Amino acid sequence: VVRWEPNARGRLEKAAMELFSERGFDQTTTAEIAKRAGLTERTFFRYFADKREVLFGGAQGLKDLLVGSVAEAAAGSSPFDAVAAGLEAIACYLNEGREFAVERQAVIVANPELQERELIKLATLASAIAVTLRARSVPDPAASLMAEAGIGVFKVSFERWVDATNTRSLVDLVRDSLEELRVVTAAVTR
Amino acid sequence: VVRWEPNARGRLEKAAMELFSERGFDQTTTAEIAKRAGLTERTFFRYFADKREVLFGGAQGLKDLLVGSVAEAAAGSSPFDAVAAGLEAIACYLNEGREFAVERQAVIVANPELQERELIKLATLASAIAVTLRARSVPDPAASLMAEAGIGVFKVSFERWVDATNTRSLVDLVRDSLEELRVVTAAVTR
Numbered sequence: 001v002v003r004w005e006p007n008a009r010g011r012l013e014k015a016a017m018e019l020f021s022e023r024g025f026d027q028t029t030t031a032e033i034a035k036r037a038g039l040t041e042r043t044f045f046r047y048f049a050d051k052r053e054v055l056f057g058g059a060q061g062l063k064d065l066l067v068g069s070v071a072e073a074a075a076g077s078s079p080f081d082a083v084a085a086g087l088e089a090i091a092c093y094l095n096e097g098r099e100f101a102v103e104r105q106a107v108i109v110a111n112p113e114l115q116e117r118e119l120i121k122l123a124t125l126a127s128a129i130a131v132t133l134r135a136r137s138v139p140d141p142a143a144s145l146m147a148e149a150g151i152g153v154f155k156v157s158f159e160r161w162v163d164a165t166n167t168r169s170l171v172d173l174v175r176d177s178l179e180e181l182r183v184v185t186a187a188v189t190r
Numbered sequence: 191v192v193r194w195e196p197n198a199r200g201r202l203e204k205a206a207m208e209l210f211s212e213r214g215f216d217q218t219t220t221a222e223i224a225k226r227a228g229l230t231e232r233t234f235f236r237y238f239a240d241k242r243e244v245l246f247g248g249a250q251g252l253k254d255l256l257v258g259s260v261a262e263a264a265a266g267s268s269p270f271d272a273v274a275a276g277l278e279a280i281a282c283y284l285n286e287g288r289e290f291a292v293e294r295q296a297v298i299v300a301n302p303e304l305q306e307r308e309l310i311k312l313a314t315l316a317s318a319i320a321v322t323l324r325a326r327s328v329p330d331p332a333a334s335l336m337a338e339a340g341i342g343v344f345k346v347s348f349e350r351w352v353d354a355t356n357t358r359s360l361v362d363l364v365r366d367s368l369e370e371l372r373v374v375t376a377a378v379t380r
Contacts, residue, residue, distance in 0.1 A: 078377040119309040126342075141346050141367050142374045148342025149371060152316075156334045177331050184332045185339060185375045187268040 009047045011037040016054040017100065020107040025051070025114060055104055055114065059121050063128055066090050070132045079138045083129060083150035084178050091157070091170040098161070098170075105162045126151040149185075153177045199237045201227040206244040207290065210297040215241070215304060245294055245304065249311050253318055256280050260322045269328045273319060273340040274368050281347070281360040288351070288360075295352040316341040339375075343367045 005011070015036035019028040030051050034041040048054055069089035073082035094101065108114040129147035134140065157173040160166060166173075195201070205226035209218040220241050224231040238244055259279035263272035284291065298304040319337035324330065347363040350356060356363075 074379070077379045079374050080377055081379045116306045116310060119313055120306060123309055141350065141370050144346045144349075145342060145367060145371045146374045148345060149339045149375060152335060152338025152342055155338060156331050159334075160331065177335060180331050181335045181339060182375050184269055184336045185372050187270055189264070189268045189271045190266060 005039055005043060008037075008039055008043055012039065012044055012047055013054055013100070016051060017103045017107070020055075021103060025107055025111045052114070052117065055107065056117060056121065059124075062090055062093070063125055065093055066125060067128050067132050070129055071135065073136075079133050079136070079142060079146045080178075080182075082133065082136060083146055084175075086129065086132075087150060087154055087157075087174050087178070088171055090154070091174040095170045101158075102162045102164075105159075122151050122155060125154075149181060153181055195229055195233060198227075198229055198233055202229065202234055202237055203244055203290070206241060207293045207297070210245075211293060215297055215301045242304070242307065245297065246307060246311065249314075252280055252283070253315055255283055256315060257318050257322050260319055261325065263326075269323050269326070269332060269336045270368075270372075272323065272326060273336055274365075276319065276322075277340060277344055277347075277364050277368070278361055280344070281364040285360045291348075292352045292354075295349075312341050312345060315344075339371060343371055 012033060016028070016033045019032055019036060028051060030044050030048075031041050033051065033054075034044040037044075048057060066086045066089065070082050070086035073085040077085070108118050126147045129150055130140075130144045133143035133146060138146070153174065157170060157177045160173050160177075161168070161170045168176075202223060206218070206223045209222055209226060218241060220234050220238075221231050223241065223244075224234040227234075238247060256276045256279065260272050260276035263275040267275070298308050316337045319340055320330075320334045323333035323336060328336070343364065347360060347367045350363050350367075351358070351360045358366075
């Protein structure tokens with residue numbers, strides 16, 4: 001019999017982020033996370049395969065939303081606008097969770113192995129966008145270049161968003177960076 | 191007394207690439223690399239800290255050349271043109287070593303850990319470009335966005351260059367991708 005615990009996932013996430021921040025990621029065990037959340041380790045493993053998944057468990061959903069939004073952008077959209085639609089969709093989705101994102105970023109920045117994992121996540125998202133653009137009949141290298149530039153926009157916007165002094169929404173920052181990318185790539189030497 | 195071996199570095203690189211290709215990176219030891227090259231393991235360690243350095247030993251030189259070229263681009267160059275100058279400089283430098291680059295790419299693609307290392311190398315290059323652009327008075331987020339887009343151009347060009355069917359030079363492919371990036375980011379939905 002599985003005992004139902006109210007909001008177990010949320011409690012585990014909160015406990016994990018607290019411990020990662022206090023002690024560091026490597027120094028935290030799943031047993032300690034469960035204990036801090038007032039749950040059993042068995043309950044932890046019902047929600048997460050390991051402690052890293054607390055930080056990266058959302059990656060697949062993010063990828064699906066991104067790919068889906070690029071794929072479903074209006075017919076005739078330019079590659080730039082299709083990628084913009086995808087980035088705005090994930091920005092909207094993430095925007096509610098800034099507190100978690102700020103804590104998560106601090107944990108990742110402090111740990112080289114997690115930074116590598118984050119780079120792999122971003123590279124995977126770039127590949128997925130490129131595949132989706134090709135399916136929209138965008139030829140290479142334009143598809144790959146727009147995918148890489150789009151993920152660059154996301155990375156830069158995300159870093160601005162989690163900055164302590166920031167008050168703007170992630171969607172706003174993504175739109176701003178997309179426009180800046182256009183300006184900087186168009187600028188010619190006088 | 192250190193015995194001088196003619197072209198020891200080149201022989202060790204060649205032996206390492208052969209073994210990595212034949213057996214895989216993980217299944218190759220430094221002792222085997224030295225033996226294949228007809229040298230001692232001690233000689234290997236005079237040139238490389240470990241077997242991974244055979245693949246990544248050039249990273250610092252590449253970064254210095256890239257950063258130097260971006261920094262020294264003509265005064266008044268747009269951020270796009272300064273980054274283009276940097277990418278063309280490293281493309282010129284790498285262009286002579288296509289055979290090594292093709293083998294290296296195959297070894298890296300076959301090994302997730304080396305892929306991570308390669309992503310870190312590229313992220314480090316992007317950060318270095320952003321720092322250099324800021325020193326040229328390019329404000330953020332333009333500096334970071336142009337740096338990320340530039341590394342995207344390099345990644346895509348490099349992958350096209352090492353493709354088995356490719357006959358174009360890396361410099362040519364970098365110029366082509368820079369132009370394509372301009373076109374794809376400028377395109378508006380009709």
